[in-house]
Amino acid sequence: xxxxxxxxxxxxxxxxxxxxxxxxDFTMGxxxxxxxxxxxxxxxxxxxxxxxxxxxxxxRKRLSDxxxxxxEIIHDSHAKVLEYVKEPINGGMFNLGYLPGGDKSVxxxxxxxxxxxxxxxxxxxKGGILVISIYPGHEEGTxxxxxxxxxLSQLSRFEYCVTNFRIINSPDAPFIIAVERYDK
Ligand SMILES: C[S@@+](CC[C@H](N)C(=O)[O-])C[C@H]1O[C@@H](n2cnc3c(N)ncnc32)[C@H](O)[C@@H]1O
Numbered sequence: 001x002x003x004x005x006x007x008x009x010x011x012x013x014x015x016x017x018x019x020x021x022x023x024x025d026f027t028m029g030x031x032x033x034x035x036x037x038x039x040x041x042x043x044x045x046x047x048x049x050x051x052x053x054x055x056x057x058x059x060r061k062r063l064s065d066x067x068x069x070x071x072e073i074i075h076d077s078h079a080k081v082l083e084y085v086k087e088p089i090n091g092g093m094f095n096l097g098y099l100p101g102g103d104k105s106v107x108x109x110x111x112x113x114x115x116x117x118x119x120x121x122x123x124x125x126k127g128g129i130l131v132i133s134i135y136p137g138h139e140e141g142t143x144x145x146x147x148x149x150x151x152l153s154q155l156s157r158f159e160y161c162v163t164n165f166r167i168i169n170s171p172d173a174p175f176i177i178a179v180e181r182y183d184k
Pocket of ligand 1: 027028029030031032034049050051052055076077078079095096097098099100106107108109112113117150
C-alpha cells in the first residue's frame with residue numbers, strides 16, 4: 001500500500017531538485033512539507049502559505065528547531081500567490097483539505113484553490129512540477145477533486161503532462177494530480 005505523501009514527493013523529486021531551486025508550499029499546515037522542501041533547496045528558497053495563524057506558528061517553530069532559514073512564511077491565502085512570488089518557481093506542493101489536529105471547518109476551497117493553482121502554473125519554469133494531494137473524504141474535497149480533474153485535463157498536452165494517481169476501487173481515497181511543464 002503506497003503512502004500518498006511519498007508518492008507526492010516522488011513526483012516532485014523526479015525533476016532532480018537542485019539545491020538552489022525555488023519551491024512553494026502552498027498549504028504549510030504544521031510545516032512538515034515546508035521543512036522537507038527547505039532541506040531539498042539549502043541554497044534556494046521556499047515560499048510557504050497558510051491562512052491560519054496556528055499553521056504559521058507551528059511551521060516557524062519547526063523550521064527554527066531544524067535550523068532552517070530559507071523559507072519565506074506568508075500568512076495569507078495561496079490565491080494571492082502572484083502578489084507575493086515575483087520570480088519563476090521550479091515546483092510546488094498543494095496538500096489540500098484541513099489542518100490535521102486543527103479546526104476541520106477551515107479547509108481549502110475551490111474558489112481559492114483554483115486561482116492558486118492557475119497562479120502557480122503561470123510561475124512554473126520549464127521542467128518544473130506541481131503536485132496536488134486531494135482528499136475526497138469530505139464534501140468540499142470531493143468537489144475540489146472534480147474541479148481540478150476537469151480544469152487541469154484542459155491544459156495543453158504539448159506544454160504539460162498532467163497525471164492523475166489514484167486508487168480506483170476506493171472512490172473516497174486521497175489522490176494526486178501532478179502537473180509537469182515540459183522542458184523544451
Ligand atoms: C492538509 S493541511 C496541510 C498540511 C501541511 N502541508 C503539513 O505538512 O503539515 C491543509 C492546510 O491548508 C490550509 N489552507 C486552507 N485554505 C488555504 C488558503 N486559501 N491558502 C493557504 N492555505 C490554506 C489550512 O489552513 C491547512 O493548514
